[in-house]
Amino acid sequence: MTTRDKLTLADLKPDQHAEIVKIASDDGVFKRRLTSLGIVPGTTISLDRSAPLGDPRIYNLLGTSLGLRNAEARDIQVSLK
Amino acid sequence: MTSPVVVALVGNPNAGSTTLFNALTGAKEAVANYARVTTEIVSRDITHRGVSLRIVDVPGIYSVSSQSLEEQAGGTYLHETEPDLIVNVLDAGRLDRGLFLTTQLIELGLKRVTVLNMIDEVRRGGVRIDTGMLASALDSPVVETCGLKKAGVPELLDVIVDAVQSPATSSLTRLHYDAHLEDGIGRIVEHLNQLHPHELTPMRSRWLAIKLLEGDERVVRAESDHGPLLTLIQGESAALAHEHDEDPATMLAAGRFAFAHGLLREVRQRVGDPTAGFKLTGILDDVFLNRTLGLPLLLGILWVMFESTFSLGAVPTDWISALVDMVTEYATAALPEGMFKDLLINGVLAGVGGTIVFLPNIVILFFFMAVLSGTGYLARASFLMDRLMHHFGLHGTTLIPMVAGFGCNVPAVMATRIITNQRARLIAMLIAPFMNCSARLPVFILFAGAFFADIAGTVVFAMYMASIAAAMVSAVLLNRIIPGSGGDAFVMELPPYRLPTLHSILHHMWDSAQGFVVKVTGVILVGSVVIWFLQEFPRDIAYSQDFETAIAQVEAQPEGTGDQDALRTLKAAQAQEKLEKSYLGSFAITVAPVFEPLGFTWRDTAAILTGFVAKEVVVATYAVIYAQEEESEGLTELLSQQMTASTAVAFMIFTLLYAPCLSTIAIIGRESGSWGWAGFSVGYSMAFAWILALAASRIGNYLM
Incomplete structure (x- = not known):
């Protein structure tokens, strides 16, 4: 990982809490789907657990549990809290 | 009023x-x-x-x-x-x-x-x-x-x-967004008011402006005639994106969540442990989503569901079967000989009766489905399986209809309702019929017994494996064929575990039973009658010999001296010729060349054609063709004389994969909302079956 690479949701480790910074995706429909579920800049998010093969993973945000594949989680930039 | x-x-x-x-x-x-x-x-x-x-x-x-x-x-x-x-x-x-x-x-x-x-x-x-x-x-x-x-x-x-x-109040509640956003919204509102003077309330024009900035496709489409407006919006979006390094839709969403966050800080009070209500879900997830136990548990649960569907279903199935037999017996005794009786017994009762026996299996399967979905486990199951299924371009959720398909493809297609994405659901619907349903089992038991008696069990198991492989390969193919790329993202909410109410479980079971009886028996009824007509007509067949007289002669001989074998041979010959010259027979003979490369005769073709109604009918048709009792030693022997082992393998593969039965076709049509997809399913599976059966027969000929 180079220093230029930004931390994403996929890098989050168990019990780490992070704040969403940006959704780095050009797919407007997909982006709006994520935002409607609470994936917007400013939301606090944490890793709940991973599926047996490490993908997808469950995240906790806004009192809900959301399953996301790592491929999608890599588009979501976060900063640790 | x-x-x-x-x-x-x-x-x-x-x-x-x-x-x-x-x-x-x-x-x-x-x-x-x-x-x-x-x-x-x-x-x-x-x-x-x-x-x-x-x-x-x-x-x-x-x-x-x-x-x-x-x-x-x-x-x-x-x-x-x-x-x-x-x-x-x-x-x-x-x-x-x-x-x-x-x-x-x-x-x-x-x-x-x-x-x-x-x-x-x-x-x-x-x-x-x-x-x-x-x-x-x-x-x-x-x-x-x-x-x-x-x-x-x-x-x-x-x-x-x-x-x-109460009188309508113009709502004073207003969400205030970031100042730059508000400026942009204001300019768009102004432009909108010029475009539609006096038509829009302030509330409505603000709503329109926000939706346009969000890029709501429905609203944008409605305003697509107004070039300057769209140019203005593009300009505002670009300016905002430049200023904030974020598109306006995300900024608006962030504003909405900030409003909610602020509001909840004021109105919500936590007096106890805030996580108390969700502790149970956490504990259950530690078990069901455990990295080691999770998948074995899922397989165990599916096995129990699968096993009970058949073992628990067997008892009421026998009752229904006995009831159908009783009605058939009664009808046989009560009705005068004739075409109507024949139609009722060999057409309607055989077809509808043969299908209605699956009712208990379907109701039991839906009981399990209701429990799994009602508790919230189903969402977990698809979460667990997603990684594996993703290799085949499938969503984790597809697991459920595939498992249901081992019982019967009809509930399997109905079970695709749990797949949220329409395209992914369509693909699941098209691969579900490849799953080796219980109706195909009699065919495989017959053929495996006739050709591979020593390893019959293994052959039947291999057919199950082949059905899974066919479904997976098809998923990959269909993902390329069907336009669009939906269904890729796995973005799914995992609801907390809840105890489903008895009422809702019973409702699911009742609903599935009703749907099955009402909608499917309609199709089966019509299909059975049609097949019956095709088998029985034309009536005035010009037989190659006078069977009636010959039979009468044998029967006229005094008791005990009559040659029973000769009588049976005569009757069998008559039945065969009748079938050969019926619409079904002549159609099968016409179509037979298509299946010749696979090594199938016109008789095999007739069996395949009748199997469209329901795959069990394949065995019944062979029985009619060879005028033998179903699944008797005689049929097994006759089959092994008529066919080579490699053709038998090709036939089993073809039977496994070709066109879903009528009920499944009907349900695909209903669930996909398009008869075009039902037709596609038939065409695709026929082609798929034909190619694989050809390959099997060629490889078989080379090896054996």
């Missing part, structure tokens, strides 16, 4: 709006603990305090401007119709997320009632919500309910009627 007042229940998927709809109207719509159960708009008229209300259960949405396929129905409803009142159903435990939709509903400017549903769960978690403050902040009455226990429902009805009768 005046037309009823339209009251739309709008909320997030799984927020309990269907349960509330049932409590309000006394209806019995299907409910599951799984996001997005409602896929059609359901409405019901009721009268409360003399006011007639049309309650509409709008399918769950996370956002008004959602474009995702599974939320389309709900989004389109709100876009195209203007209900008199919106009842915003919120899951009280998920307000942080649910209020996002509320902010959009506020901007719609329609009369609203806010419902805090499942309030009991939150109270148990030690959370108090100041409803008075919430009501004034949202500028709408707030009612606390528990739809499941019908608590708060009478109050809600009163509030609905009060709200309907």
